[in-house]
Amino acid sequence: MAKVFAIVNQKGGVGKTTTTVNLGTALAATGRKTLIVDLDPQGNATTGLGFTSKEGMKSSYDLLTSPGSFHDILQPTAIPHLFIIPSNQNLSGAEIELARFKKGERELLLKEHLTPYLDEYDYVLLDCPPSLGLLTVNALAAVEKVLVPLQCEFYALEGLSQLLKTIRIVQGKINPSLVLEGIVLTMFDTRSALSSQVANDVRSHLGKKVYDTHIPRNVRIAEAPSFGKPAILYDIKCLGSQAYLDLAKELLQREGDK
Amino acid sequence: MAKVFAIVNQKGGVGKTTTTVNLGTALAATGRKTLIVDLDPQGNATTGLGFTSKEGMKSSYDLLTSPGSFHDILQPTAIPHLFIIPSNQNLSGAEIELARFKKGERELLLKEHLTPYLDEYDYVLLDCPPSLGLLTVNALAAVEKVLVPLQCEFYALEGLSQLLKTIRIVQGKINPSLVLEGIVLTMFDTRSALSSQVANDVRSHLGKKVYDTHIPRNVRIAEAPSFGKPAILYDIKCLGSQAYLDLAKELLQREGDK
Numbered sequence: 059m060a061k062v063f064a065i066v067n068q069k070g071g072v073g074k075t076t077t078t079v080n081l082g083t084a085l086a087a088t089g090r091k092t093l094i095v096d097l098d099p100q101g102n103a104t105t106g107l108g109f110t111s112k113e114g115m116k117s118s119y120d121l122l123t124s125p126g127s128f129h130d131i132l133q134p135t136a137i138p139h140l141f142i143i144p145s146n147q148n149l150s151g152a153e154i155e156l157a158r159f160k161k162g163e164r165e166l167l168l169k170e171h172l173t174p175y176l177d178e179y180d181y182v183l184l185d186c187p188p189s190l191g192l193l194t195v196n197a198l199a200a201v202e203k204v205l206v207p208l209q210c211e212f213y214a215l216e217g218l219s220q221l222l223k224t225i226r227i228v229q230g231k232i233n234p235s236l237v238l239e240g241i242v243l244t245m246f247d248t249r250s251a252l253s254s255q256v257a258n259d260v261r262s263h264l265g266k267k268v269y270d271t272h273i274p275r276n277v278r279i280a281e282a283p284s285f286g287k288p289a290i291l292y293d294i295k296c297l298g299s300q301a302y303l304d305l306a307k308e309l310l311q312r313e314g315d316k
Numbered sequence: 317m318a319k320v321f322a323i324v325n326q327k328g329g330v331g332k333t334t335t336t337v338n339l340g341t342a343l344a345a346t347g348r349k350t351l352i353v354d355l356d357p358q359g360n361a362t363t364g365l366g367f368t369s370k371e372g373m374k375s376s377y378d379l380l381t382s383p384g385s386f387h388d389i390l391q392p393t394a395i396p397h398l399f400i401i402p403s404n405q406n407l408s409g410a411e412i413e414l415a416r417f418k419k420g421e422r423e424l425l426l427k428e429h430l431t432p433y434l435d436e437y438d439y440v441l442l443d444c445p446p447s448l449g450l451l452t453v454n455a456l457a458a459v460e461k462v463l464v465p466l467q468c469e470f471y472a473l474e475g476l477s478q479l480l481k482t483i484r485i486v487q488g489k490i491n492p493s494l495v496l497e498g499i500v501l502t503m504f505d506t507r508s509a510l511s512s513q514v515a516n517d518v519r520s521h522l523g524k525k526v527y528d529t530h531i532p533r534n535v536r537i538a539e540a541p542s543f544g545k546p547a548i549l550y551d552i553k554c555l556g557s558q559a560y561l562d563l564a565k566e567l568l569q570r571e572g573d574k
């Protein structure tokens with residue numbers, strides 16, 4: 059039975075893709091069969107895993123629009139045990155196209171076309187775009203757990219209450235089994251008081267929902283995608299990679315998965 | 317005759333709001349009457365200018381949905397000569413609501429409801445959300461100039477070609493007078509080779525379209541929004557503020573506005 063997470067935050071640039079790619083790689087490195095589904099038209103997770111010609115590939119757009127296409131779209135990655143449903147620009151028109159379906163149907167397309175294929179995986183991570191539109195709602199409807207990367211800065215903190223509200227609405231109307239699994243503090247900068255202020259604020263409000271592991275700001279993480287590699291492969295010794303390996307360990311513990 | 321700019325980049329967290337707020341403040345500081353229009357449901361530009369109870373205010377959502385409402389929504393800011401059309405969460409449903417209008421109409425709502433009121437301003441800046449959806453397309457249809465903040469990192473660079481393609485499509489179908497005014501390099505980190513690589517790459521491809529002034533990564537910029545102030549007011553001496561003052565000067569020169 060797969061454990062399926064949506065990596066969500068409508069605030070842009072907070073580390074959703076970086077967390078999806080590196081957490082996915084760390085989980086696969088423990089031998090667990092892991093799937094990443096790239097739901098962002100930018101296709102950053104797809105590029106970050108080494109795919110350079112994604113525009114010609116079948117993508118998550120095809121998954122949303124035609125049932126039974128899962129195995130035609132699925133790609134192995136350079137990392138053993140890690141697979142991906144890639145994304146490309148075809149997905150950018152999806153929000154408007156999905157809006158044409160009836161309310162109540164358009165939110166469930168991903169769930170219908172993806173869920174039947176997940177049992178062969180141990181962990182599934184859905185990378186979402188920076189918005190609370192139909193693509194993200196489809197992701198929230200298709201999973202049981204939400205992981206929220208939260209940049210340790212003011213604007214990111216401001217958006218958290220709206221995100222938690224949206225999760226509650228989806229729980230009430232579409233997916234009652236949806237749970238906020240946890241919040242991962244990202245880009246923690248030890249040189250500034252701002253990061254600690256935000257971190258303390260979030261921990262005091264959300265307590266145990268916040269992972270003990272935080273991800274430091276570390277330039278090696280930002281360098282890795284230009285080589286088409288997760289930071290863990292690009293430079294396993296750097297602080298950023300070590301933090302993502304720790305995060306994977308903590309997630310496995312919280313899932314009771316020894 | 318106002319000079320109207322859309323601040324656009326679908327990549328999240330690249331400094332769109334920070335550029336809108338600080339460039340707007342710098343232009344107002346020269347005595348030019350400046351308007352900021354916040355088109356992001358997150359409402360970060362509204363918060364960054366000191367508005368703490370934006371959820372109760374009329375917003376850019378009202379501007380999009382009802383003609384003639386401009387003066388009911390307009391707010392002065394704490395900065396002389398700087399005004400704002402605020403945003404709040406009401407805007408988050410707009411993309412789906414706008415999708416119901418006929419193609420050809422839904423892209424022009426902002427232009428119809430905003431443009432008639434712009435002549436009393438010298439400069440107008442539209443802060444866009446991190447997507448190329450209907451809100452951003454409405455912004456591109458309503459302006460003559462596009463300013464693209466570009467974070468000096470790999471994923472941000474990857475998205476640039478898609479953004480330039482979208483601008484060409486809008487030029488061809490909706491707004492023939494739309495021009496890419498320029499690209500502003502943001503969060504330039506002198507400690508890493510990555511920033512210089514990205515900057516050199518962009519300058520070699522786009523030459524003069526790239527502003528000479530770049531914005532350094534500077535923690536004081538990230539601290540300012542928690543005080544509801546632009547960095548220029550929070551700490552005018554810091555490197556970030558000085559860079560935005562230089563950017564305003566360069567923009568005025570490029571506009572032939574002594």
Ligand SMILES: Nc1ncnc2c1ncn2[C@@H]1O[C@H](COP(=O)(O)OP(=O)(O)OP(=O)(O)O)[C@@H](O)[C@H]1O
Pocket residue numbers: 069070071072073074075076077098102186187188244245246273274275276277279280281283298326327328329446469470471472
């Ligand atoms: N811990 C970190 N230290 C330094 N840089 C980081 C870190 N995490 C992410 N980055 C960099 O910051 C930028 C934003 O991260 P990323 O693209 O993963 O965020 P995102 O939330 O997926 O963005 P979007 O909202 O556009 O989807 C990227 O250039 C990435 O390489």
Ligand SMILES: Nc1ncnc2c1ncn2[C@@H]1O[C@H](COP(=O)(O)OP(=O)(O)OP(=O)(O)O)[C@@H](O)[C@H]1O
Pocket residue numbers: 068069070071188211212213214327328329330331332333334335356360444445446502503504531532533534535537538539541556
């Ligand atoms: N030059 C800079 N140095 C340091 N921090 C910065 C700089 N510019 C912006 N920031 C910080 O980086 C984060 C992202 O910036 P900002 O919110 O302006 O980007 P954005 O493109 O508007 O994001 P979104 O895509 O969510 O709208 C914010 O926390 C901001 O305070």
Ligand SMILES: [Mg+2]
Pocket residue numbers: 074075076098102186187
């Ligand atoms: Mg992303």
Ligand SMILES: [Mg+2]
Pocket residue numbers: 332333334356360444445
């Ligand atoms: Mg913004």
